Amino acid sequence: MLALDFHPTGRHFLQIPGPSPVPDRILRAMSLPTIDHRGPEFGALGRKVLGGIREIFKTQHPVVIYPASGTGAWEAALANTLSPGDKVLMYETGHFASLWNKMALRLGVEPEFLAYAGTDDVLPQAASWRRGVQPDMLEDRLRKDTERKIKAVCVVHNETSTGATSDIAAVRRAIDAAGHPALLMVDSISGLASADFRHDEWGVDVTVSGSQKGLMLPPGISFNALSPRALEASKTARLPRAFWAWDEIVEMNNDGYWPYTPNTNLLYGLSEALDMLLGEGLDNVFARHQRWAAGVRAAVNAWGLPIQCADPAVYSPVLTGVITPEGVDADALRKLIHQRFDLSLGTGLGKLKGRMFRMGHLGDSNDLTLVAMVAGVEMGLQLTGVPLAGSGVQAAMAHFAAHPAAQALRTV
Ligand SMILES: *Cc1c(COP(=O)(O)O)cnc(C)c1O
Secondary structure (H helix, E strand, O other), X not given: OOHHHOOOOOOOEEEOOOOOOOOHHHHHHHOOOOOOOOXXXXXXXXXXXXXXXXXXXXXXXXXXXXXXXXXHHHHHHHHHHOOOOOEEEEEOOOHHHXXXXXXXXXXXXXXXXXXXXXXOOXXXXXXXXXXXXXXHHHHHHHHHOOOOOEEEEEEEOEEOOOOEEOOHHHHHHHHHHOOOOOEEEEEOOOOOOOOOOOOOOOOOXXXXXXXXXXXXXXXXXXXXXXXXXXXXXXXXXXOOOOOOOHHHHHHHHOOOOOOOOOOHHHHHHHHHHHHHHHHHOHHHHHHHHHHHHHHHHHHHHHHOOOEOOOOHHHEOOOEEEEEOOOOOOHHHHHHHHHHHHOEEEEOOOHHHOOOEEEEEOOOOOOHHHHHHHHHHHHXXXXXXXXXXXXXXXXXXXXXXXXXXXXXXXOOO
């Protein structure tokens, strides 16, 4: 028997910070028959999702949808705007920023990787992985680039490996303060549709995103939101690109079609997700995630364990990373919790392997599913013999009870 053939009773608790739990409404929408991607119904679907997704990014400009994971959209952002040997300024917030940096190297551009210069008492080897982007460092570096060799600044909005949400408006202000013409490219793969994001207002040139985090879809589609400056840069950029090239896609998207076979059933899901998110209102979506995050952090604080993000100003509304005491293998803890309670937690990535785990609080969740997640983690910590200062379950319940959501879940 395959492990996947075994269906335990109740729901699996998918509490990794993406893929996030997919609402039943979306699963049902995706089960519709696959249609002709050149036919009339498809054009209507294409036009609807291409229009709706602009509202999610808060942009008036084109958003390209790729049948690819977020990593593909990272490549598309670089390949469409840069030429071989171009200098790019990146910032090390964690594992995902590091992977994007590695990709830039592979593609033949010259990334410079800035990192937080201060020290950290809890994780001295990963000080930069406990904080957000420091815009003043970017500004200083851009001011020194008197020959304007740096063509783009690339940052991660919500660093999913750590749980720090950087201030993208402040990054834009830093670039403007330096009077520098570099493009601003932002990975909001896990930030979009769960943390406040404003592509146009924040002057972002390319936003990269994906389906399986705040949009509550399965993995498989990803996005590049563009600015007029990004489109202009793509006309002279010389990195090779074919599948990822914006021009043909943007052209055919005008009528709601793609140059190749798009991911029809995921687009049904996207259509449903747009109805749900825009129907709720993005401000309500963001407030809902902030409130959940505060309840989960109350639990971690009650346990007396350090939160991976050391700067409360940039705590993520999407996930909370928890550092385990020295000598406690966070992956062994995760394995125990998975086996005993059918609850999946995010692993410590890269430099953080074995020293932390991540609790996702995004997408199709509610107070009770999050209290259950906290309960599963608390039981796992107790079984592992981790000394706890107090009950996180009690703290999360107290937080949610004392802070009612702005919108009641049921109105009758
Ligand atoms: C999930 C994620 C990625 C990677 O996306 P894939 O869909 O796995 O390729 C990149 N950056 C961030 C911030 C992410 O959360």
